[in-house]
Amino acid sequence: MRTVFLLFDSLNRRALECYGGTAIATPNFRRLAERGVVFDSHCVGSLPCIPARRDMHTGRINFLHNQWGPLEPFDDSAPRILEQNGVYSHLITDHYHYFEDGGVCYHGRYSSFEFVRGQEKDKWKGLVDLPVEKWRGSIHEMRFADRRDVELNAVNLVNREYIRDEADFPTAKNTELAIEFLETNKDADNWLLQVEYYDPHEPFIAPARFREGLETGYDGPTLDWPRYRRVCESPEEVAEIKANYLASVRMVDHYLGKLLDTMDRLDMWKDTAIVLTADHGFMLGEHDWWGKNRMPCFDEVCRIPMMFYHPDFVGQGGTRRQALTQTVDVMPTLLGLYGVTPPADVQGHDLCRVLAEDKPVREACLYGMFGAAVNVTDGRYTYFRYPTASDGHDLYQYTVMPTHMRTLYDPKEFDGTVMAGPFRFTKGMQVMRIPANVNSEGSPMKGQTIEDARNALYDLAADPGQKFPIDDPAVETRLVDLMTRLMREADAPGEAFRRLGLSVPDDISVGR
Numbered sequence: 001m002r003t004v005f006l007l008f009d010s011l012n013r014r015a016l017e018c019y020g021g022t023a024i025a026t027p028n029f030r031r032l033a034e035r036g037v038v039f040d041s042h043c044v045g046s047l048p049c050i051p052a053r054r055d056m057h058t059g060r061i062n063f064l065h066n067q068w069g070p071l072e073p074f075d076d077s078a079p080r081i082l083e084q085n086g087v088y089s090h091l092i093t094d095h096y097h098y099f100e101d102g103g104v105c106y107h108g109r110y111s112s113f114e115f116v117r118g119q120e121k122d123k124w125k126g127l128v129d130l131p132v133e134k135w136r137g138s139i140h141e142m143r144f145a146d147r148r149d150v151e152l153n154a155v156n157l158v159n160r161e162y163i164r165d166e167a168d169f170p171t172a173k174n175t176e177l178a179i180e181f182l183e184t185n186k187d188a189d190n191w192l193l194q195v196e197y198y199d200p201h202e203p204f205i206a207p208a209r210f211r212e213g214l215e216t217g218y219d220g221p222t223l224d225w226p227r228y229r230r231v232c233e234s235p236e237e238v239a240e241i242k243a244n245y246l247a248s249v250r251m252v253d254h255y256l257g258k259l260l261d262t263m264d265r266l267d268m269w270k271d272t273a274i275v276l277t278a279d280h281g282f283m284l285g286e287h288d289w290w291g292k293n294r295m296p297c298f299d300e301v302c303r304i305p306m307m308f309y310h311p312d313f314v315g316q317g318g319t320r321r322q323a324l325t326q327t328v329d330v331m332p333t334l335l336g337l338y339g340v341t342p343p344a345d346v347q348g349h350d351l352c353r354v355l356a357e358d359k360p361v362r363e364a365c366l367y368g369m370f371g372a373a374v375n376v377t378d379g380r381y382t383y384f385r386y387p388t389a390s391d392g393h394d395l396y397q398y399t400v401m402p403t404h405m406r407t408l409y410d411p412k413e414f415d416g417t418v419m420a421g422p423f424r425f426t427k428g429m430q431v432m433r434i435p436a437n438v439n440s441e442g443s444p445m446k447g448q449t450i451e452d453a454r455n456a457l458y459d460l461a462a463d464p465g466q467k468f469p470i471d472d473p474a475v476e477t478r479l480v481d482l483m484t485r486l487m488r489e490a491d492a493p494g495e496a497f498r499r500l501g502l503s504v505p506d507d508i509s510v511g512r
Helices: 027-035 049-058 078-084 132-138 147-160 170-184 235-265 311-316 327-336 352-356 473-489 494-499
Strands: 002-008 037-039 088-093 112-115 191-197 272-278 306-309 365-369 374-377 381-385 396-399 418-420 431-435 456-459
Touching: 002 235, 002 327, 027 235, 027 306, 037 352, 049 078, 049 327, 078 088, 078 191, 078 327, 088 170, 132 147, 170 191, 170 235, 191 235, 272 327, 311 352, 365 473, 374 473, 381 473, 456 473, 473 494
Parallel strands: 002 191, 002 272, 088 112, 088 191
Antiparallel strands: 037 306, 272 306, 365 374, 374 381, 381 456, 396 431, 418 431
């Protein structure tokens, strides 16, 4: 068996034709959908980027215990387990968060890896004297709202100076390296190739040809990077941001096509599986929001694409699955392709069995971001439940490798830290219990606040856009019970229940 695992960042599935998108053509996503099986009810687990990847490595939900951080010493890792079972794994990525303080330990789990530079705020090229005034004239003023914006955006703007031709784009380089791997290893067996595309994550930069036909009437400085906030732009500005996002989706669709062409040319479909998904989606003005993290976990962010081609299930090509699946299923699925049994504490399910028959693998999915709402869906309903206190009261991180996204902890941040545990999944290890500040500058919130923090229940059958919360006490009670059960199965600390106004189960022993 050979596997190509394709992971995209911030891919809103509603932009894809195979999920009902009509704004642009995405022929290569559609091409894979016609060969493989499309999952219609695939959900995130832990948000955002690095927490999602920890879910994919370990097969476990982690947002109830930690905000953002490395793989822990007690964590299982799919590529490492595969290597221990004779399967070679290779990572090609332009996802620079792996190489910041808060993302270490992931790439080293693969047999080998390649890192393509230059995405977003990747500290790639050195330029001491920054041409800020030049940038002010060419980049929309929203990116220079305060000093911190200037400092962070400068990293990206320096990178843009070195991304001029289409071949310079990280997406193009990723694909070139992936094709090289396929050509080099076309006659080898027992390997996993993971190709990660940071695109279409913001900033929404793509070669000009991918913007053709997406005219907006906007006539101003470059506007391709919305801030995570409520929509306050003019209709023309909104259209411009959306058009640049769609251009990025067109670009990744085009380069996906190059990989599929290589599969055709090398006659790899007979013995090579493809798994394609995303870490999360992105709000493009829906519910009057841009981005992710700050707003409730609407489906634009949390219902993500999933396609699965398996050479043993060619006859299922073009079919769809309604079984409720999520990010934690990636890990046991990758192991299952090679006949490897997942560790006992894995929460995910091997989706190979869903290819044979569309049978449920779970009753509900638990998902969310550390310190914000805990959310649950049974596929028909979604329920958002927020902490009763929004100030971070009684909020702790459990880790032995404390880091923020881009910085180490300041010594003062360890005030109040005690040793706790072990949890059921820490393999007998105690961990640090550190008082947390979800809105700190070092967190994924970057000092911003969580907004619209109200419990809400939606009926997706009647209201797929989640525009009209419903009042149905019986359904809410059932989903609360499911939430409590899933939190208990994840070994959530006691205060996680207490913060949500839920009773702490008797067998929860950590963090009372």
